[in-house]
Amino acid sequence: MGKSSKIKIMISSRCNDMFPLSSKSQVRLSDLRTKIKKEIEGTTVLGSRPFEVWINEDAAESAELDAWDECMRQARECDIFVVLFNGNAGWTGTGENASIGICHAEFLTAYARAPAKVFLIDIFERRAPSAPKKPADVNFQKRLERENRFGSSATDVPSLEEAIRSRIVSATVKLVQQGVADANRGKGYLGPALDWNRMPYPQRSAAMVAAAGAALGSTNPIKDGNFCIVTIEKKRILFRVGAVPDSMSVATAREMVGQPHLRDDTAAARVARLDGGPVHLIACHKGVTGTQAQRMLGFPDATVVAAPFGVYVLDPVQAIQIVLLANCKDEGATRHNVQRFMDWLPQSEQGEPLAKFASKRKDLVALLSTQP
Template sequence: MATSSKIKIMISSRCNDPFPLASKPVVRLSDIRRQIKKKIEAERLLGETPFEIWINEDAVADASQDSWEECMSQARDCDILVALFNGNAGWTGKDGTVGICHAEYQTAWEQAPGKTFAINISELAAPTAPSAAADKLFQAYMERANRFIASAKDGPALEAQIFRTIAKATIMLVQRGTKDARRGSGYLGPALEWNRLGYAERSSQMITAARSSLAMSKSRKAEASDRTCVRTISDKQILFVLGAVPDSMSIPAAREMVGQPHLDDHLLAKRLAAVDGGPIHLIACHKAATAAQSQRMLGFPNATVVAAPFGIYVFDPVQAIQLVLVSGCVDEIATRHGIQKFLEWLDQSDQRGLLVRGAQKRKAIVAALASEITGAPRGRTIA
């Protein structure tokens, strides 16, 4: 990320394409980008000019790296990337199959999805629409990502939309930074209050904060011992089971308060009958969680493990077990923010559908397991 005193913005697009395609006289995206750069950099905030715009037309040649790598570096380092998508993947290099516009967007996305924005200016139905193999690849990628925040059909509309996007992105990034700043380091405020608690009390507080952040309805009053809640995801009611590791995952006494939570899923058969899928186990972790620790919690290594901004997501495709480990739950605000980032990640990664299908499969497996068990269930009871 950029560390200068200005907010660094990259505007990415194909350079020489006209916009709109039938514009007369011809206006190229390079001309639009230069004009927008000049206007935004002249904008003043409380007497200062806070924005710095990078476009490759004005890039200073650097003998230490080629133009492709310079663009990738800018995509990684910028605070905000605004991609103007017209379906053209851009230059692919001598033997490449991925265009530079595609690579810039994907590089920024992988580095920080929350800083990446796309405005749809495509006219893919036009006879002259981009149709090379790299273009088709880029178009399919953007369609899957589904990250368009707006569209524009002419120069004035595009300029207005870019201004609006940058303003909203700036506000959003400031608000996210403020939430991170509220966390503290555990020696002041709410984080200190949680640190003073014993494991049982802290675990209870963590679960209560997680439930209040995750649950969408308060119609079902939660008991103190209730570790479940229901959230609607993609129009399906999904049952979450909440747990908490009230200290470092490396401390056995804290880790064993969760153990391997999916082993008791059969006790949830009646609860699952009223929802569409589940359970998904969401574990609030007081400290950080690693991929290796999450695999040990699952009980075997053969699973999909994703390290994300909120923590760790684990999915076993055979048994459809899903674990969500939310890191850094040092106080209520941090816990709520971590779950918010998990829910944002579901959208950013296009994971909602996969999560729901996995939950529906797990419900069927749990029902089959429960039907095989006779007599009174033993072990812990999950409310």
């Protein structure tokens, strides 16, 4: 399927639910979406109509897939995904034990593809007697409340229409700016990236470590041992920052980091005063794969997560945690990857587990440091 020349928007919500529940002046969400779709698609920018809006009423027109699969396809392929969240998870299919509604599934599909394209509008009337309470609805409510990504809310039809317009405008600006930043990031033949390419390995490694450490927002600067302290889930965690100043396939560059967890016993005195650690954050000048992360850990039986910032690897038995940041070609790219990692922790609900395993690692490090 070729890439559309238009910005593709999907508006996800229940179809036949009325809004607002507590008012005599109500509208079916399906009718509201149909109206706003016509308005957005009719919007002219510099003489052109750049937007294409898909709502699941359109699924009936597609003969390619059944309605559920067509909605999932649209959720994957859209550029901007707007959720009108009224607490109702939607149709769950015919299975007796179905616990995921179609609205919930659309959100999960879009979010898995690109979290940055998902925008939520809160229209859930939690105190209304007819508020959704089925198990599938409760699952959906818990998930979206946990995400805490509501950029706006609405209590009546005019405010909801305005919220949709506002979210689409802000989403368009945000994604264009992000796309420009990504397009300019990592060009090794220009600007700061070229400056870093000219550096010998030791100097480049030091610059990468300094940029990553500064971006962590630590309570003490990178200095002796490349240690810094970062607060995660109200816990003070010791991070050790390192750098691979070339491709992970280049042995000389890779060996500048080696297997960093093998030196954790030297951090025993530092981590004793904190809540956990060390966690190893490694800036990689070029790309990094899950296999390379496993090799750095030293064995394949580990949790490996590929994410927009690079790769996160965890050995749950020894509580070793390594964060590998990919394509740290200049200071801006390095800082951006650290930010993406820090954003990923709450988005994926990994902040608490990271702190928990860091606490366990602290205890193991204390034990290792007492061994002869």
